[in-house]
Amino acid sequence: MSEPTGLRARKKERTRDAIADAAVSLFLEHGFDRVSVNEIAAAAEISKPTLFRYFPTKEDLVLHRFADHQGEAARVVRGRESGIEPVTALRRHFRAALDRYDPVTGLNDHPQVVAFHRLVFSTPSLAGRLTRYQLEDEEALADALGEGIQAHVQAAQVLAIQRVLARANWQKIADGRSAGDVHPEAVADADEAFNQLQ
Amino acid sequence: MSEPTGLRARKKERTRDAIADAAVSLFLEHGFDRVSVNEIAAAAEISKPTLFRYFPTKEDLVLHRFADHQGEAARVVRGRESGIEPVTALRRHFRAALDRYDPVTGLNDHPQVVAFHRLVFSTPSLAGRLTRYQLEDEEALADALGEGIQAHVQAAQVLAIQRVLARANWQKIADGRSAGDVHPEAVADADEAFNQLQ
DNA sequence: GTTACTCGGTTAAAAAAGCAACCTGGTAAT
């Protein structure tokens, strides 16, 4: 009734974490473009083909945390309780993420998270690939919302809101404010944005 | 001009060490017969067949440190400088081991080493297999010494001396004395024994 | 304008590890 945590699966997960950790820490130290995949493989004590078996591209070494959330919006809509509107479900989900200071909301002031976000946003190839992930997310959400152009529009609007909100939060954090301090504004912004949509 | 330490070799060595360490520490804690190979494999986070690929028997999990010294006496004889008698070479080799407090001489008071020796000597199957190792060692030494019965006799006598000396040293350590304190006696005993032989 | 790097990424073959199922021998309940 759960994950059949065999020896194999456990070691795989650990290897994956080791690779991603080694990569991110090297990237944060020297910059994304200044670190080669060979160096990452060496630091993680694995071979280059193994690295690419775990992560399809160099960018995914950084973005896998977002990739792991892929399709989350669609899942939220499909899994909502009966009688609840899709946008309402998404709104509550975002609000919950805000309350637990989930990094995806931009409302998190842990130094590692901040540095990680700066790395992503200041590296063109990373930001580029990240938007590609968001596009796929949008497709999935549109599918979950129904058919026709209006489903696509709605999906795009909701995700655009989340992007804008996250970006605004991140900006305030980047300006030196604490997450707890920003939280009320973040909630107010979210309410306003979702109200406008609904 | 050195070990071509590939990724593969490095990981194998680490796995081997991890297995042996897990095994010995479990044995020291609960006793050799009270720990199953399944528990060892679980503690080392490997599967049972993998364990037996690294160590042929359960006993070897403990005795591999001795096994690694296999044939050492024979090598000392074959590698001696010209003009040096075999027994002299072995005598000097043992004296050098004594001076560096090599565990094989029994003259070592590190708690881990003491506990390890007690484990070996107080577990029949271990002591039994250890003597089997020594017999093989004896064969190899006899081969290195030449042919005929006298070579075998000489080999047996030298190794018997080393066994007795090591046992005597270990006994004094087990009685609570320090290695440094025992060292002079150990040297004197060795001299006397080897003098008697020569 | 070659030559020769380096980089991200791939391929094929061989080694190593995992897993489940089995064998043999002992020992404890029934």
Place this chain on the structure above:
DNA sequence: ATTACCAGGTTGCTTTTTTAACCGAGTAAC
């Protein structure tokens, strides 16, 4: 006496990892 279990080891078979070699694009040297 049978059953059943647990011990140390083994046997195939599959999955994972290493290795070395390669590809195609960019770029610096000469």
